[in-house]
Amino acid sequence: MSLFHGLLPEYIIVGFILISLLGNMLSRKYHVASWLSLIGMLSAFVASSHLWSFVLKPHMFLGGGAVIDNYSLFVNLLVLLAGLGTILLGWDERRWGTEFPVLVMLAVLGMMILGLAGNVITLFLGIEMLSLPLYILAASTHTASGGEAGLKYLLLGAFSSGILLFGLALLYGAMGSLAFVNFAKTVATPTSPLLWAGVVLSLVGILFKLGIVPFHMWVPDVYEGSPTAVTQFMAFGTKVGAAAILLRFMDFGFYATPGWWGPALGYLAVLTMIVGNLLALPQKDLKRLLAYSGIGHAGFLLIGVATHNLQGARALLFYLLPYGLAVLGAFAVLSLVAGDRDQVSVSDLTGLAKKRPLMAAFFIVVMLSFAGIPLTGGFVGKFYLLQAALFANQPGLAIGLVLGTVLGLGAYLRPIQALLNNQDSDSTAPKPKWTLGGAVVVVVAVVGTIGLGVYPTPIVHMVNQSANFFWLH
Amino acid sequence: MLVVWLMVVALVGSFVTLVVPRQSAKMVAAIVGAIVMVLYIGLLVHPGQGVNVSWIPAWGIRFHVGSDGLSLFLLGLTVVLTEAAILASKSAWGPVYFFWVLFLEFGSLGLFSALDLFLFYIFWEVVLIPVFFLLTSWSGPKGRRAGMKWLIMNLFGSLFMLIGIVAVAVIHSQPFGPLTFEISKLVHVHMDARVTPWVFAAFFLAFAIKAPLWPFHGWMPDAYREAPAPVTALVAGVMSKMGLYGFLRIMLPLFFPEFVKYETGLLILAVIGLVYGAFMALRQTDMKMVTAYASLSHIGMIALGIFSLTRAGILGATFLMVAHGLMVGGLFIVLGLLENVGGSRELGTLRGLNASAPRFAAYFLFFALATLGLPGLPGFVGEYLIIQGLVVHHVVFAVIAIIVLVMAAWYMIRIFQGIMQGPQGDLEIADLKAQQIWWIVPLAGLVVLLGVWPNGLTSHAVPSLYHAVHLLAGKGGSV
Numbered sequence: 044m045s046l047f048h049g050l051l052p053e054y055i056i057v058g059f060i061l062i063s064l065l066g067n068m069l070s071r072k073y074h075v076a077s078w079l080s081l082i083g084m085l086s087a088f089v090a091s092s093h094l095w096s097f098v099l100k101p102h103m104f105l106g107g108g109a110v111i112d113n114y115s116l117f118v119n120l121l122v123l124l125a126g127l128g129t130i131l132l133g134w135d136e137r138r139w140g141t142e143f144p145v146l147v148m149l150a151v152l153g154m155m156i157l158g159l160a161g162n163v164i165t166l167f168l169g170i171e172m173l174s175l176p177l178y179i180l181a182a183s184t185h186t187a188s189g190g191e192a193g194l195k196y197l198l199l200g201a202f203s204s205g206i207l208l209f210g211l212a213l214l215y216g217a218m219g220s221l222a223f224v225n226f227a228k229t230v231a232t233p234t235s236p237l238l239w240a241g242v243v244l245s246l247v248g249i250l251f252k253l254g255i256v257p258f259h260m261w262v263p264d265v266y267e268g269s270p271t272a273v274t275q276f277m278a279f280g281t282k283v284g285a286a287a288i289l290l291r292f293m294d295f296g297f298y299a300t301p302g303w304w305g306p307a308l309g310y311l312a313v314l315t316m317i318v319g320n321l322l323a324l325p326q327k328d329l330k331r332l333l334a335y336s337g338i339g340h341a342g343f344l345l346i347g348v349a350t351h352n353l354q355g356a357r358a359l360l361f362y363l364l365p366y367g368l369a370v371l372g373a374f375a376v377l378s379l380v381a382g383d384r385d386q387v388s389v390s391d392l393t394g395l396a397k398k399r400p401l402m403a404a405f406f407i408v409v410m411l412s413f414a415g416i417p418l419t420g421g422f423v424g425k426f427y428l429l430q431a432a433l434f435a436n437q438p439g440l441a442i443g444l445v446l447g448t449v450l451g452l453g454a455y456l457r458p459i460q461a462l463l464n465n466q467d468s469d470s471t472a473p474k475p476k477w478t479l480g481g482a483v484v485v486v487v488a489v490v491g492t493i494g495l496g497v498y499p500t501p502i503v504h505m506v507n508q509s510a511n512f513f514w515l516h
Numbered sequence: 517m518l519v520v521w522l523m524v525v526a527l528v529g530s531f532v533t534l535v536v537p538r539q540s541a542k543m544v545a546a547i548v549g550a551i552v553m554v555l556y557i558g559l560l561v562h563p564g565q566g567v568n569v570s571w572i573p574a575w576g577i578r579f580h581v582g583s584d585g586l587s588l589f590l591l592g593l594t595v596v597l598t599e600a601a602i603l604a605s606k607s608a609w610g611p612v613y614f615f616w617v618l619f620l621e622f623g624s625l626g627l628f629s630a631l632d633l634f635l636f637y638i639f640w641e642v643v644l645i646p647v648f649f650l651l652t653s654w655s656g657p658k659g660r661r662a663g664m665k666w667l668i669m670n671l672f673g674s675l676f677m678l679i680g681i682v683a684v685a686v687i688h689s690q691p692f693g694p695l696t697f698e699i700s701k702l703v704h705v706h707m708d709a710r711v712t713p714w715v716f717a718a719f720f721l722a723f724a725i726k727a728p729l730w731p732f733h734g735w736m737p738d739a740y741r742e743a744p745a746p747v748t749a750l751v752a753g754v755m756s757k758m759g760l761y762g763f764l765r766i767m768l769p770l771f772f773p774e775f776v777k778y779e780t781g782l783l784i785l786a787v788i789g790l791v792y793g794a795f796m797a798l799r800q801t802d803m804k805m806v807t808a809y810a811s812l813s814h815i816g817m818i819a820l821g822i823f824s825l826t827r828a829g830i831l832g833a834t835f836l837m838v839a840h841g842l843m844v845g846g847l848f849i850v851l852g853l854l855e856n857v858g859g860s861r862e863l864g865t866l867r868g869l870n871a872s873a874p875r876f877a878a879y880f881l882f883f884a885l886a887t888l889g890l891p892g893l894p895g896f897v898g899e900y901l902i903i904q905g906l907v908v909h910h911v912v913f914a915v916i917a918i919i920v921l922v923m924a925a926w927y928m929i930r931i932f933q934g935i936m937q938g939p940q941g942d943l944e945i946a947d948l949k950a951q952q953i954w955w956i957v958p959l960a961g962l963v964v965l966l967g968v969w970p971n972g973l974t975s976h977a978v979p980s981l982y983h984a985v986h987l988l989a990g991k992g993g994s995v
Binding site for chain 1: 575638657672679
């Protein structure tokens with residue numbers, strides 16, 4: 044397989060970015076770029092699935108800088124799903140201008156690069172390519188809160204990128220190599236302070252993007268201020284990208300020495316699960332609630348890295364899908380309920396079950412998936428993570444997961460009870476309207492969530508093929 | 517195979533109630549319930565082998581369901597009580613209500629027939645959801661709080677059980693075996709002595725909360741008080757049996773040595789619940805709460821039978837589980853009908869009703885007598901067997917159990933006298949009409965049948981219990 048063949052999905056996205064820009068120049072119609080980006084991402088989706096059977100063995104290019112394997116393809120599929128959802132949710136949002144789809148595609152490209160990154164250059168390239176468009180997207184509504192969100196994200200993001208870059212430079216100094224696979228060969232020897240500092244600083248940079256406590260402060264404000272479709276993209280896409288690179292970075296570069304970073308990540312995971320879900324409990328703003336729940340879920344994801352075994356890698360990769368589907372569904376309903384506004388509070392949902400029963404039912408399904416109730420994908424994901432924790436003989440992680448889940452449940456039940464509450468509902472308030480894009484996203488999310496919960500076997504099979512890092516056995 | 521059809525009909529039927537016109541939802545739900553009952557009769561005649569197909573092969577999870585002497589009659593209890601609850605509900609509650617009731621039936625049937633631990637857990641949590649929604653949407657603001665408490669307390673316990681389940685499966689697969697969740701294979705697991713108490717505690721917590729055993733009954737008073745009467749009947753009649761069933765089906769075979777080790781402590785826990793429930797029942801003035809605490813007391817009695825670890829005690833517990841479900845379910849349903857016409861549940865407001873409503877009084881008396889364990893009715897048979905099991909090694913607990921039986925008569929007769937007898941109050945209520953309650957007669961008939969012909973159940977239950985007990989004997993138990 045040639046490099047061109049392996050990078051086909053990425054090339055397709057690059058091509059469609061250019062075509063969309065050209066389309067924007069040539070045509071004044073608003074939806075040209077949106078249609079082009081939809082077609083582009085769908086073709087990249089098809090291309091990624093087409094490549095699936097070609098890469099049962101990993102292919103390395105550019106001296107280990109790009110690793111094309113089932114893992115990178117699975118990440119491609121996930122981030123393309125997130126990108127498609129964003130375009131559909133933002134379909135009728137005319138405030139954003141025609142560059143919106145182009146920026147989304149650019150960020151998607153960054154996430155795809157994170158999926159295949161095999162050395163520190165591609166890592167940094169991916170992180171920046173993901174972040175820069177998102178800084179703009181976060182501020183794209185031209186409102187005060189949007190500007191605040193964008194600025195906060197930009198300043199903190201740039202700061203963390205600096206830390207990350209510094210850490211990567213130190214790593215290069217300590218190792219004399221850029222590629223993760225070469226780290227592993229060197230790191231078996233006694234560790235130097237330079238290496239230590241390098242690993243810690245790079246981890247901080249990546250954990251910041253993932254939103255792990257104590258690097259989570261930016262998440263609620265940015266989620267709250269950004270437009271709903273963009274928030275969805277950050278909650279799903281950014282997490283996929285950051286989790287993918289974290290797993291690759293640690294499990295490729297440092298698999299031989301889990302003794303010193305494994306426990307540290309384990310403690311952070313437990314802390315994140317508990318703090319994130321605990322802070323979600325009192326939130327009145329739905330976006331903030333989902334932001335804190337997203338922090339909690341980042342903690343769940345971190346279990347997969349902290350266990351440092353094959354089950355952990357697979358469980359992390361699996362969990363991204365039900366989590367992402369639930370994010371898609373929840374934010375889609377949110378944007379439908381919000382209509383033209385950017386803010387939605389829990390009380391805005393009151394009486395939704397009476398006004399729009401189907402919308403309410405869909406929202407309940409995705410909330411139950413967040414909470415990890417059986418027959419939804421969220422449960423299967425949590426079950427896989429539990430397996431990983433216990434196979435790694437780390438019951439503390441399992442107990443942290445359970446406590447986090449119970450706390451999270453309390454947070455998810457409030458919106459559910461609000462929308463079932465008929466007594467206090469304001470009957471004069473207008474009914475939320477279905478839009479075509481929103482409906483498509485919600486239906487895909489709900490069908491996927493229940494499908495994953497009832498028959499997860501195909502996805503489990505795919506995930507087991509993807510995270511097939513033989514050295515972790 | 518039939519047992520799967522039961523579940524399929526209940527599940528499909530639950531969705532059918534959502535699409536039919538609003539006013540016919542109750543009728544459709546009742547027809548679905550009746551079809552499930554007919555299928556269940558088929559299951560009684562041909563218990564069959566059940567179904568065992570691969571579900572998630574990567575984790576060794578199988579869709580394995582079947583029915584044996586232990587679960588067969590609990591399946592029957594589910595089927596009968598669900599039908600009664602549907603008939604006792606108001607059709608004004610709307611299609612979604614009947615959807616959840618049938619969905620609850622689906623989950624309960626699955627739980628009682630699951631033979632794979634993963635499958636068992638799925639249904640274990642699935643049954644929580646309908647009750648949560650029934651509490652949230654069909655009662656007041658207090659019901660919303662009760663629903664929240666119900667779900668969070670129960671999930672807290674069951675998530676720890678999930679850790680336990682995965683831990684047992686992982687330990688069983690060590691060092692290089694494949695994962696499996698088959699209960700019949702997992703019973704051969706060898707666990708480290710440092711791990712076993714924790715896994716035991718994880719399972720115990722989940723089952724004790726669901727039953728509920730004292731002191732894990734925090735969710736119970738609110739949920740029983742706020743839920744609509746038919747739902748209370750289902751929760752008290754069917755769902756409280758799930759925890760006890762878990763003890764019998766999963767914990768006894770897996771942890772028999774631990775049961776022997778902790779036996780005294782467990783018996784004390786059960787007997788506290790038994791006495792506490794009885795005293796609380798004596799103090800209540802709300803007739804629904806009297807029944808609720810009476811139910812807590814009976815659960816303590818059943819738990820005593822299980823923890824006695826004797827054949828008679830376990831058999832008595834199995835029998836009383838079914839009998840108690842029918843009796844207390846019937847009692848809650850009658851009380852619900854009484855509340856509908858009387859508009860109150862308070863002992864002081866309702867009095868002397870048997871003058872204006874003799875049929876009500878008769879049904880009430882029947883179920884009350886059954887609950888207090890009148891010989892000839894099934895409560896007596898179960899309690900007798902349990903006490904027979906206790907007398908062998910634990911005379912003290914047997915004596916306490918007998919004293920509580922006397923108290924049971926006291927609190928049941930107290931509310932019967934208060935509400936039905938004595939001077940007539942200002943309240944005149946319309947008596948039951950035949951078309952309202954024709955279906956209570958067969959329900960009462962079942963109770964009588966169980967009372968006079970206990971062998972019909974015990975003869976089926978004995979073989980499966982022997983199987984369990986033989987297994988125990990192999991693990992160092994002396995039975």
